[in-house]
Amino acid sequence: EGRCFHHGRFIMRLREAAAANPNVTIVETKAVSTIKSTHTGDVLGVQCQTDGKQDFYFGPLTVVADGYASTFRKEYLPIQPVAKSKFWGLELIDAKLPIPGHGHVVLGDFPPILIYQIGEHETRILIDIPDNLPSASVANGGVKGHMRNVVLPSLPECIRPSFEAALEKGGFRSMPNSFLRPVTNRIPGLMFLGDSLNMRHPLTGGGMTVAFNDVVLLRNLLSPEAVPDLSDTKLVLKQLSKFHWQRKSLISVINILAQSLYSILAAGDPNLKVLQRGCFRYFQLGLIDGPIGLLSGIIRSPLVLLRHFYSVAFLTIWLH
Template structure:
């Protein structure tokens, strides 16, 4: 290890995933290089609500302090709103303690993570753009990059290269067989001094045609995300302003409407695509992916950062057990075991996100879901335990998912069944199976789950 360009681990990207991975490995004495395109603070509307399960993972990584000094807001649960009705659900207690989520400014959070790694003696942070993975004998041995402001290509060699270059990853194509699907777009705005109906709660507006999310991200700012289904991005236009004013605004709680109208008038919109990218990494040695480069789900449930932190703990612990990064065998074994086991932590996060989004696109399922959660007790507490990523129990998630569909059948056929009502119920159950089956299949299901879905496929 005399080469100054030789490291144990090289990380591409110092966003949420790459930065936290570097902080974890650096804290434990590994020699880490991080190449990040731009170290300047970004105004981003992604990754602004960290679920309690993500806070717990940061704690397990020994990095919970990264959430300090951000003016982050405690998130205690969710308020749900539909057609003039509303109720709230509080996050469950974890090991006897109340763990709140955090609403935060993503740009500020990323800068705090970066400051931490810049201060670590074992971590070298380079502002530059990785152009290529460096390979030798079909093994990735590091990266080739251009430092900011330089035209001269430089290299870094490492036992393991971890690709954390986010949703528009330039390397996913060579490292994964996953197909990228855009489910919808979020249009985001910041509401100033907005008086939320449920203080310190996320707000889900079960609106028509698609949901809106609202949560505080600092003591004076509240994020609103408005979903636009389909794969066409909304564009700034008179039609868009009319849509927001006449269709969306009236569906928002009354006390949010004034700050929403001001935000529309200011016109500071941001638009982001919402992707579904299952994790399907190829077996390539010397390299791993973490974060959005590897796996994405709909952001409706705010699970992305929690999934990334779960992966960092999984892979990170395995890497810390390696004695010598010149020895490739243990590195490859660590990456393989990481890929083989990661779905146990992330299946519920991934399935719930796109299943809930699918439910929100179906009028009968949407109503069933709202009524089911509103009925309270276990119907509310267990699903919110999964949403918060405090519980990662896939069977529990599937039980509640189908319980919602059958609850909906009960609602439709009451007070007595007719042919039309039975037909509508069948359609709704089929829709539920169609929504969840491909999502479950992406997550390495066990034999039992696979058999159940095969049977469901025969019935529907």
């Protein structure tokens, strides 16, 4: 049985919980740039725009958590995200799902389509559209043309009326499906966190699992007991190095699964189609506890992941 939460309301509750702490001050502003020491290059704080006026905030440690389109990443990190496709999202009203209460993945001779309920009457559909996809070209009607000509006929008949209504309504929204490998935080006075540091394909929904794991690790590594003074940049950098390596057992599993499962489900060549059939047959045999445990972050062993990969590969060879 699966459970889900409304992301926006959940984030607001987290903000309320943070604001309730006496040592937290919330300021609505726009961070423009970091403030660096002219002598050492250490980051001392941020320059902001508050109600159109210049503002400054200083602290021993500045945390950059400005998401997938981070404005500070290019300045400090040696690598940048790679995105080869986008998820286009529509909200279906009163959609009749083949199996209510379950997530659905629609596969065919096109990139994967995800369908899952997000409310009593609302269902989200995410359509993966790679860059330069011929069926989504301007000549074929663009993204809307791909949805009407390729996606609509491929959906279960019970979903088509609500999808067609959403298609006519318009207002499509998209997000790039990015991959960004993590690097160690090495800048004194600064650290990156969340999607600004590390991303994987959102197909498996692993982002929040990684985010909460990172928060728990940092709570321990940067606690007053571990780091009495955040101005001790050498100690902070040492702890951030530990953070980089301690998170690997979980994030490597989730990142590898996200990228590999997308490749298998998208199946851009005949060999991957064969592997896709082997993967589904593996699940049909009832061997799902391990993969689900890995996806959810409950099982954190790369060796378990390796065992399942080899099992799927050998089953595929046997079937083929």
